[in-house]
Amino acid sequence: MRSNQNFFSNSKELPIDKFLENVLYNKKGYYSSNLPFGAKGDFITSPGISDLFSEMIGVWIISTWQSLGEPKNFNIIELGPGDGSLTKILLRTFRKFSTFNKSANIFLYEKSNKLKNLQKKNINSSKVKWIKDFNNLKKGPVIFFGNEFFDAIPIKQFLHKDGVFLEKYLFLNKKYKIEEFFKKASAKDILELKKYKSLEDIKFIEFPKKGLQELNKIVNKILKLRGGLLLIDYGYLISKNKNTLQSVLKHKKNKLFDNLGKADITSLVNFDLLREHLIKKKLKVKNIVSQKFFLERMGIIKRANILSKKMSFKEQTNLYLRLKRLLDKRLMGKLFKVIFAYKFHKDNFIGFK
Numbered sequence: 001m002r003s004n005q006n007f008f009s010n011s012k013e014l015p016i017d018k019f020l021e022n023v024l025y026n027k028k029g030y031y032s033s034n035l036p037f038g039a040k041g042d043f044i045t046s047p048g049i050s051d052l053f054s055e056m057i058g059v060w061i062i063s064t065w066q067s068l069g070e071p072k073n074f075n076i077i078e079l080g081p082g083d084g085s086l087t088k089i090l091l092r093t094f095r096k097f098s099t100f101n102k103s104a105n106i107f108l109y110e111k112s113n114k115l116k117n118l119q120k121k122n123i124n125s126s127k128v129k130w131i132k133d134f135n136n137l138k139k140g141p142v143i144f145f146g147n148e149f150f151d152a153i154p155i156k157q158f159l160h161k162d163g164v165f166l167e168k169y170l171f172l173n174k175k176y177k178i179e180e181f182f183k184k185a186s187a188k189d190i191l192e193l194k195k196y197k198s199l200e201d202i203k204f205i206e207f208p209k210k211g212l213q214e215l216n217k218i219v220n221k222i223l224k225l226r227g228g229l230l231l232i233d234y235g236y237l238i239s240k241n242k243n244t245l246q247s248v249l250k251h252k253k254n255k256l257f258d259n260l261g262k263a264d265i266t267s268l269v270n271f272d273l274l275r276e277h278l279i280k281k282k283l284k285v286k287n288i289v290s291q292k293f294f295l296e297r298m299g300i301i302k303r304a305n306i307l308s309k310k311m312s313f314k315e316q317t318n319l320y321l322r323l324k325r326l327l328d329k330r331l332m333g334k335l336f337k338v339i340f341a342y343k344f345h346k347d348n349f350i351g352f353k
Contacts, residue, residue, distance in 0.1 A: 005172065013171040013181075017210055020154035023260050030261055031112040031152075037083040043248050043264060045148050046232070046291075046332065047085035050322040052307075054086045056298040057145065058093030060230070062100050063350050064143055068227070073139050074103045075225075077131070079146035079218075081108045084119035086147060091125055107131045134217055140225025141344075144218050147232045150274075151266040153211040157243065158185055158193065160203050165190045178257045195280075198272045204241045206267060212277055219281045219341075228283075228342030228349075232291060234335045235269030244268035271337050278341040286340045286352040292333030294351045295326060 008014060008022070024030045037048060046053040065074050078087055087108060094101045106128045110116045116130055157168040159182055166182035167189065173179050185193075189209070199205055218229055247254040249263035256265065275285050289297075304323050308316045327333045340349060 005176065008172060013169050015156060016168045016170055016180075017154040017156045019170050020265055021210070023265060024152065024154065025111060028261050030264055032114055033261065034114075037085075043251060045082055045085075046326060046336075047082065047089070047147065049325050050319075051089050052300050052303060052323065053295070053326055054089030055093055055303065056295055056300050057086065057147075057230075058090045060298055060351055061090070061143060061145070062094070062097055064228070065100055065103065067346060067348050068141050068344060070099070070103070071141055072103050073105070074100075075105045075107065075137055075140065075142040075227075077107045077109055077134070077137075077142065077144045079109050079144060080149040080152065081110055081119055082115070082148075084108075084122035087119070087128060088123050091123070091127065105129075107137075109134075134221050137221055137225065140221075141227035142221055142225045143227050144222070144229040146230075148234070148266075150208070150211055150231055150233050150269050151235070152264075153208060153214060155211070155245075155267050156189070156207045156209050157245075158189075158205040158207060160193075160199075160205055165193060196273060196276055198239050198270070198276050202239045202241055204243065205239075206244060206270065208267075208270070208273070215274075215277065216281070219278065219283060222283065222341075222343050223281075226343050228340055228344070229278075230338070230340050231269075231274070232294075232336060232338050233269045234332075235271050235337055237271050237288060237337070239270055239272055240268075269337070271339055274339060275341075278339075283341040283343055284347070286342075286347075286349060288337055288339050289352055290329075290334050291336035291338060292327045292329060294338040297351045297353075300327070 008019070022029060025032065037044065061076060065071070081087055087106065090106070094104055108119060108128060108130050110119065110130060111132070159166040165185040167185040169181055169183060170178050171181065193199055193205060193207060222228060244267045245256055245265060246267070247256050247258070247263045247265045249259055254263045271288050275288060278285050300323070304319055308319055311319065325331050338351070340352060342349070
């Protein structure tokens with residue numbers, strides 16, 4: 001258990017978000033030393049389940065470009081691109097639309113060098129550039145897209161009782177085991193929490209402070225250049241009074257503090273809070289919809305039916321089983337939500353009505 005020391009940065013105690021930041025992103029952290037995707041990894045995301053998912057995102061991006069007036073300079077930024085599967089299919093889709101393809105500039109926003117190398121190997125295209133910030137985006141409009149991006153950003157956790165806010169911290173005991181405790185939250189954090197109506201009556205608060213900081217960088221670019229942000233993630237619409245942190249190892253649930261640095265840790269996304277924050281930042285927000293609703297509106301079933309006509313029975317079975325995983329309400333269809341925030345004078349963006 002001494003290995004737990006690696007994630008405390010020579011500190012005796014850490015708030016849970018800083019601890020998770022170390023576990024996931026420092027030199028010995030999960031995303032710095034593992035390749036988590038696919039059957040041999042720890043989890044699989046929608047682009048890995050079916051190319052149809054990525055195709056629908058490609059169609060949505062092209063439609064959005066048209067809604068924005070078919071600009072000759074159009075920036076697309078994928079946030080946390082995983083193994084590069086989605087962008088690989090986007091490139092294939094975009095090549096079918098020559099005018100759009102000439103206009104499109106594609107950027108991948110990735111922190112992990114290990115994942116960046118994997119993405120470069122899988123994508124292998126001079127049309128794609130990797131970025132660590134958004135400073136060089138000078139001309140717009142711009143579309144940011146993230147699939148399972150927000151859930152991987154560490155969150156803070158607070159108790160709110162009788163007007164008092166306490167923040168969760170972690171420390172290592174003498175046996176190098178991790179224990180939890182609460183102490184009074186900082187005045188700055190309390191002030192921030194009180195700004196959100198969606199958190200007013202919540203006793204156990206999960207607050208994505210780091211996530212909202214990332215979001216603000218994105219929002220600033222959208223406000224300056226026009227465009228929008230499309231996020232797809234698993235989460236909930238009404239704030240919950242519970243701990244949603246979860247760990248996965250080899251596609252199975254893992255105890256939260258076991259196998260640190262070797263297992264993924266995420267939390268459910270509070271979409272109600274996201275919407276409130278984005279509106280506060282002066283963006284318009286479309287109605288939040290389920291992944292099932294969005295993909296069906298984008299024509300994923302019709303596309304599957306067309307493809308299936310040229311397939312063997314075995315290939316058809318595989319196609320529709322994968323489609324079911326994306327759309328079934330008991331699987332990803334309902335749990336995954338889609339939110340689109342934007343700055344533009346028109347509202348005719350497909351997939352949300």
